[in-house]
Structures are given as C-alpha cells and as structure tokens.
Amino acid sequence: xxxxxxxxxxxxxxxxxxxxxxxxxxxxxxxxxxxxxxxxxxxxxxxxxxxxxxxxxxxxxxxxxxxxxxxxxxxxxxxxxxxxxxxxxxxxxxxxxxxxxxxxxxxxxxxxxxxxxxxxxxxxxxxxxxxxxxxxxxxxxxxxxxxxxxxxxxxxxxxxxxxxxxxxxxxxxxxxxxxxxxxxxxxxxxxxxxxxxxxxxxxxxxxxxxxxxxx
Amino acid sequence: xxxxxxxxxxxxxxxxxxxxxxxxxxxxxxxxxxxxxxxxxxxxxxxxxxxxxxxxxxxxxxxxxxxxxxxxxxxxxxxxxxxxxxxxxxxxxxxxxxxxxxxxxxxxxxxxxxxxxxxxxxxxxxxxxxxxxxxxxxxxxxxxxxxxxxxxxxxxxxxxxxxxxxxxxxxxxxxxxxxxxxxxxxxxxxxxxxxxxxxxxxxxxxxxxxxxxxxxxxxxxxxxxxxxxxxxxxxxxxxxx
Numbered sequence: 001x002x003x004x005x006x007x008x009x010x011x012x013x014x015x016x017x018x019x020x021x022x023x024x025x026x027x028x029x030x031x032x033x034x035x036x037x038x039x040x041x042x043x044x045x046x047x048x049x050x051x052x053x054x055x056x057x058x059x060x061x062x063x064x065x066x067x068x069x070x071x072x073x074x075x076x077x078x079x080x081x082x083x084x085x086x087x088x089x090x091x092x093x094x095x096x097x098x099x100x101x102x103x104x105x106x107x108x109x110x111x112x113x114x115x116x117x118x119x120x121x122x123x124x125x126x127x128x129x130x131x132x133x134x135x136x137x138x139x140x141x142x143x144x145x146x147x148x149x150x151x152x153x154x155x156x157x158x159x160x161x162x163x164x165x166x167x168x169x170x171x172x173x174x175x176x177x178x179x180x181x182x183x184x185x186x187x188x189x190x191x192x193x194x195x196x197x198x199x200x201x202x203x204x205x206x207x208x209x210x211x212x213x214x215x
Numbered sequence: 216x217x218x219x220x221x222x223x224x225x226x227x228x229x230x231x232x233x234x235x236x237x238x239x240x241x242x243x244x245x246x247x248x249x250x251x252x253x254x255x256x257x258x259x260x261x262x263x264x265x266x267x268x269x270x271x272x273x274x275x276x277x278x279x280x281x282x283x284x285x286x287x288x289x290x291x292x293x294x295x296x297x298x299x300x301x302x303x304x305x306x307x308x309x310x311x312x313x314x315x316x317x318x319x320x321x322x323x324x325x326x327x328x329x330x331x332x333x334x335x336x337x338x339x340x341x342x343x344x345x346x347x348x349x350x351x352x353x354x355x356x357x358x359x360x361x362x363x364x365x366x367x368x369x370x371x372x373x374x375x376x377x378x379x380x381x382x383x384x385x386x387x388x389x390x391x392x393x394x395x396x397x398x399x400x401x402x403x404x405x406x407x408x409x410x411x412x413x414x415x416x417x418x419x420x421x422x423x424x425x426x427x428x429x430x431x432x433x434x435x436x437x438x439x440x441x442x443x444x445x446x447x448x449x450x451x452x453x454x455x456x
Contacts, residue, residue, distance in 0.1 A: 064252065065252060066244040066248060066249055066252055067244070068244060068249055069249050069252055069253055072253060073252065073253065073256055076253070076256050076257060076260055077256070077260070079260070080260035080263060080264060083264050083267075084263065084264065084267050087264075087267050087268060087271040087275075088267070088271060090271065090275050091270075091271035091274040091275050091278075092274070094275075094278050098369075101371075155375065156375075171375060173375035173376065176375055177373065177375070
C-alpha cells in the first residue's frame with residue numbers, strides 16, 4: 001500500500017513538488033503579499049500554522065467524516081484555524097496583521113491547503129500527514145521568502161528592513177507593485193525551467209559518450 | 216519534476232486510496248449523520264474561536280487604544296493630558312448618554328498642557344484617497360487657527376509613490392511647522408509665501424492633495440462646535456493619562 005517513505009513525505013513538498021514553484025498552488029498570497037520579506041514571513045507563518053493544524057485534525061478525524069460532506073468539513077476546519085491565526089496575529093503581531101490585511105482571511109481559500117487535505121491527510125495517518133504538511137509549509141515559505149527577497153531588494157533596496165545599497169540606490173518601484181509580483185514569479189519559473197532542462201540534457205550526453213566509447 | 220512523474224505520482228496516490236473511497240459508496244450514510252457531523256464540527260469550531268477571541272480581544276483593544284493615545288500626543292506637541300469630547304445632540308460632551316455605544320459618536324481629543332490650559336484639539340477623519348480610505352489624525356489650535364501636527368493612521372496608498380504622504384518627512388514636517396488653516400495645496404516651487412501653503416509631492420499629487428483636503432473638510436465640519444467654545448482649562452477628574 002505505502003508508496004513513499006516518511007522522509008519522502010517530508011521532502012516532497014519542500015522542493016520536488018513545491019506548492020508554489022512546481023504545483024502552482026497558492027499563487028494569490030505568493031503574488032499579493034511578497035512585496036517585503038517580513039510580510040512573506042508573516043504570511044508563511046500563518047499558512048504553516050493552518051496547514052499543520054488542519055492536516056493533524058483531518059487525518060485524526062477522517063473516520064468520522066462521511067465522504068459526502070468531507071469538503072464542507074475540511075473548509076470548516078481550515079476556516080476555524082485561519083480565524084484563530086487572524087486573531088493571534090492581530091494580538092501579537094499587529095503591524096504585520098495591518099500589512100497583510102484581507103489576505104490573512106483569504107488563506108481559507110488557498111487551494112494548496114485544501115489540496116493537501118483532500119489528496120493526502122484524508123488518506124494517511126497523522127504522522128505522515130503532519131510530515132507532509134510541514135514539508136509543504138516549508139516549501140511555501142521558501143517560495144514566498146525567495147519572492148519577497150527579490151522584490152524587497154530591488155523595490156526598496158533593503159532586506160528585512162536593513163538598507164543594502166546605500167542612499168544612492170534608485171528603487172525599482174515596479175517590483176513592490178503588483179506587476180513586480182508577476183515579473184518575479186515569471187523569472188523564477190524561467191530560471192527553474194532552464195536548470196530543469198539542463199539537468200535533463202546531462203544524461204543524454206553521458207549516453208552518447210558511452211555509445212562513442214563502445215564504438 | 217516532469218509531467219510524467221507527476222501523473223504517475225497522482226496515479227499511485229489514487230491506487231493507494233481506492234479502497235478507502237469505496238467504503239462509503241457501499242454503505243449509504245444517513246442524512247441525520249451528515250447533518251450531525253457538520254453540526255458537531257461547527258459547534259466545536261465556534262467554541263474554539265470564542266475561547267481564543269476572549270483571550271486576544273483585550274490585547275487587541277489595548278493595542279488600538281495605545282496607538283490612538285500615542286497619535287494624540289504626537290499631533291499635539293507639549294500636551295500633558297487630554298479629554299475625549301463626544302458630539303452628543305450637536306454639542307460637545309464629556310459623557311455619553313446612558314446605554315449609548317461609544318463607537319457611534321464622533322469625537323475630538325482636547326489636549327491640555329501641564330498648567331491645565333488648552334493646548335490644542337486633535338481630530339481624526341478618513342476619506343477615499345488614490346487606492347483606499349486614508350485615515351489621519353491631526354492637531355489644531357482653535358485659538359490661533361494653526362495646525363500643530365498630523366499623522367497618517369491608515370493608508371493603502373501605492374507603495375513607493377502614494378505612501379510618501381507618511382514616508383516623505385519634508386512633506387510631513389510641513390504640518391508640524393504651524394501652517395494657518397484652511398490649508399492651501401501648492402505645487403512645489405510655485406508657492407507665493409501664503410501662511411497656509413503646503414507643498415504637495417511630485418509623483419503623489421492625488422494622495423498628498425487629498426490629505427490636505429481631509430484636514431480642511433474636518434475643520435469645516437467641526438468649526439461650528441469649536442466656535443461654541445471648548446473648555447480652556449482641563450476639568451478635574453476627567454482626564455485621560
């Protein structure tokens with residue numbers, strides 16, 4: 001029955017099936033709130049909390065949830081944890097909460113979270129579901145921080161609020177505007193595609209060398 | 216990750232779970248159980264939210280009150296303490312009618328210096344800017360008609376452009392330099408030396424002009440009540456810290 005090991009469950013979401021960069025899920029927050037690293041981190045932390053709690057709860061209670069109402073039940077669980085995350089951010093990180101605004105509430109409809117519940121937590125035990133959720137959460141964080149880093153560095157000339165290039169740097173304002181989100185994501189995907197192709201091309205080379213050597 | 220790999224993974228996932236999905240298909244679930252499941256889940260979710268809300272609400276309210284208090288002292292320099300006056304039946308009152316909700320009443324914050332003499336009045340107002348509502352608070356001396364300070368409380372103006380209304384300190388400092396009211400928005404470099412002139416920001420003309428308009432509108436609205444007289448000395452026992 002079991003096709004993957006625990007470590008594969010964990011690592012899969014971080015890179016090979018990165019939710020944002022490979023699966024193209026959860027793009028709404030990835031584009032909207034990555035104009036600074038601090039915002040990207042706050043959004044990642046909230047999403048990480050929601051996906052881990054939802055996965056644990058859903059994999060624990062999967063026997064009690066009838067198939068017909070499973071999606072409603074998943075959404076209810078996710079919405080509850082999002083509301084909790086929203087309240088806690090507002091109480092303990094009010095500055096970030098103000099910056100992220102409506103996007104915290106919109107974690108409910110982040111298809112990455114519902115997708116993991118339906119595809120994994122509903123079919124696997126608590127331990128594996130938690131590993132999968134942690135891996136996916138870290139993958140999401142990597143993607144968001146990567147985008148936030150590029151956009152903040154070019155858009156405001158700083159990283160996590162610390163100035164990098166001195167006062168003579170002319171910020172690329174477009175990078176912190178919505179268009180900058182699309183551009184950054186586009187360039188990251190382009191770079192990933194380029195390296196993926198090179199990786200694919202390599203074995204072919206060795207194959208040809210082997211053929212040459214044998215002949 | 217190639218497309219083929221992804222497909223094979225998805226297939227593998229489906230194969231693994233096929234038996235789990237078949238079970239409910241064989242045994243139809245009663246409507247009562249469907250409703251009961253969601254009802255129980257909903258009740259538990261509600262309970263959890265209420266518990267966390269009870270814990271976080273005092274923290275959130277305290278933070279909001281602290282931010283407002285800080286802002287009042289910032290826009291009314293040299294203020295020792297202030298009183299909140301509510302607009303009740305077209306007159307200023309320190310107290311609200313019994314059973315009234317505080318949030319439903321407009322208010323001003325009247326600041327006094329250490330000698331309990333009137334220092335200035337702070338008022339907040341929000342109007343639509345370039346992107347969304349710009350919420351500001353500003354201090355005003357009703358005796359001299361001069362502005363004392365201004366702070367942007369909430370703004371979603373364009374990062375890098377419109378957000379200069381609170382990041383460009385040359386612009387912000389003009390409000391602390393005691394300009395006369397009503398304020399006159401002026402294109403930078405074209406001012407005629409009038410006492411109420413405020414230079415707008417190139418690249419953020421709409422947002423910076425709007426901010427000046429908000430202050431003028433707020434003063435227009437409150438002037439009749441201010442003219443009726445604000446206590447020039449602080450009332451004992453009714454002070455905010």
